[in-house]
Amino acid sequence: MGVSEKFYDVIIVGGGIVGLTLALLLQHSDKRIALLDKRGGVETFKPEQYDVRVSAITPASHRLFEKLNVWESMAALRVSPFNQMEVWDGDGRIEFDAASVGELTLGYIVENNVMLQVLWQTVLCSKSIDTITHLNLESLERLEEKSMMALHTDQGVFTAPLIIGADGAESWLRQAAQIELKTRDYQHHALVCTVKTERPHHHTARQVFMPQGPLAFLPLAEPDLSSIVWSSNPTHIEKLMALPDVDFASVLREAFQDRLGAILEVRPRARFPLIRRHAKQYVQPGLALVGDAAHTIHPLAGQGLNLGLADAALLAELILSEYAHKQERVKYSTLRRYERARKADNTQMLVTMDGFRCLFGNDIPALKWLRQRGLNLTHRLPWVKEWIVQQTIR
Ligand SMILES: Cc1cc2nc3c(=O)[nH]c(=O)nc-3n(C[C@H](O)[C@H](O)[C@H](O)COP(=O)(O)OP(=O)(O)OC[C@H]3O[C@@H](n4cnc5c(N)ncnc54)[C@H](O)[C@@H]3O)c2cc1C
Structure with a gap:
């Protein structure tokens, strides 16, 4: 045949x-x-x-x-809107919200x-x-x-x-x-995991930039559950992957500067090389x-x-x-x-x-000063913020 x-x-x-x-x-x-x-x-x-x-x-x-x-069927299973975004680094901080650009939401966190x-x-x-x-x-x-x-x-x-x-x-x-x-190898791996936090996320997506890389907490449908994405050099991520849950929870709380209080539960972690x-x-x-x-x-x-x-x-x-x-x-x-x-x-x-990666993933004092000034200044200029939001959500 x-x-x-x-x-x-x-x-x-x-x-x-x-x-x-x-x-x-x-x-x-x-x-x-x-x-x-x-x-x-x-x-x-x-x-x-x-x-x-x-x-x-x-x-x-x-x-x-x-x-x-x-969309309706996805929403019937589970989706989580986020209406605000907060990004910070050292002393620099910026917040965005959906209402300022006439949208109901900045986007949705959806499980793949x-x-x-x-x-x-x-x-x-x-x-x-x-x-x-x-x-x-x-x-x-x-x-x-x-x-x-x-x-x-x-x-x-x-x-x-x-x-x-x-x-x-x-x-x-x-x-x-x-x-x-x-x-180009970003020389970063991403650690992803679902965590339960002491304080509710109020449907805000948060990201802190550290010299080794960014850590994001993405709000899930339950008020105290977030999905985290922690990007850093492969050796650091390997160490984080190997930590017992209780130790990982305390390292994570510290890295996230206590924004959502204690990490009460850590679910299975996974890692992805970033290229x-x-x-x-x-x-x-x-x-x-x-x-x-x-x-x-x-x-x-x-x-x-x-x-x-x-x-x-x-x-x-x-x-x-x-x-x-x-x-x-x-x-x-x-x-x-x-x-x-x-x-x-x-x-x-x-x-x-x-x-972004170069500006934020760097500890050179001049760049550090620039990004902190930049974030604070942008935070005070509504039209710049509006422009940034339009670019990311369009
Ligand atoms: C940690 C992390 C976080 C992320 N977060 C976000 C985010 O918040 N927002 C966002 O927009 N993006 C995000 N992304 C990116 C996003 O996950 C990918 O861009 C997206 O999943 C790609 O979808 P795709 O359908 O193109 O490819 P894939 O999801 O890789 O699908 C490829 C498909 O092809 C099939 N396939 C592969 N090889 C073959 C073959 N030889 N023959 C037949 N079939 C084959 C596979 O089985 C699979 O079904 C993230 C990525 C990572 C790593």
Whole structure:
């Protein structure tokens, strides 16, 4: 028996939050979409457990989920709005609030498994999306004469005029297409964990900058539960990971300068190496990259997923407009438009985050003076604060 071959209009490799969102954005067309993932489908959200991975999502990402009619289901599981942000370092301090920019909220803290569960369930109900899970990709073939791309896998050959890589930081598709990557090791690992605090968080996201790196407390749905992200050099994080819970709780309380009182409970910790990655190209004829497959960024401003969702939104809009004009295939010039627009935005964010990291991750007295003065001054200038908030939540 020969190897099975299936034809689609678009193949998306990777069923993470970005790939699933993109599939749903495209499903309104009368095109056949395949979503391929090496893992299984639906995540199982357990109300009694908080996912150790959470994301701060901006109002723009929230609106995208609303447009896809998935937000209500996410909110029914569990989401937590944050209305204020407080950032400090030594004597410098700045606060932002949603009301000052005419928004109800600055964003939401959402557990990753909440988004994944709802998105997967919605994708599985879609008539125009085929999901193929637990598959291994073997090779990518460009069928020049037919202007098609073919993915050879252990579950047959999948062929389409457009293949999109949403397969995360280590993207198989990016490597198979021989797209080069610019990388820089941030020399930071991130420790993440859910903690219970003595005092309520009042739906404020807080971040303290220390010479070794930032420590954020993100407010979860229960008033005394926060998700922390502590970024520091790998040796320091290794030591923190090895501490017994009670010792970790007291080190954490001290580092957070007692802002929320004692740390009453520490749940399992996890760590992630932090690497800045940026693909030199986002597109080739018949191929595009979105999300972490195209870029990864330091989590200090909680932007990685938001940038990936913005990639998905623009790419889907351009693809659908081609289909609306009765184009059978998405032109390379259209993919290049996507690349130019998103690369400019993503580069700006990557560079800004590098600047922040350098300014705050440094104990040089002049820089210390500058950032403390800067934070205090910015705090007193409402229009500057407003501008910063607009830039981060747009
Ligand atoms: C500590 C930390 C905190 C963060 N906090 C925030 C935050 O607050 N806000 C924010 O916006 N971002 C945040 N981020 C970034 C965010 O987590 C990522 O940007 C986002 O999850 C990327 O989603 P993705 O769908 O692009 O990739 P992924 O989530 O990596 O999904 C990739 C998918 O592709 C599949 N896949 C991989 N390889 C293959 C293959 N060979 N074949 C088939 N399938 C494959 C995987 O199984 C997976 O389903 C944070 C990151 C870290 C490390």
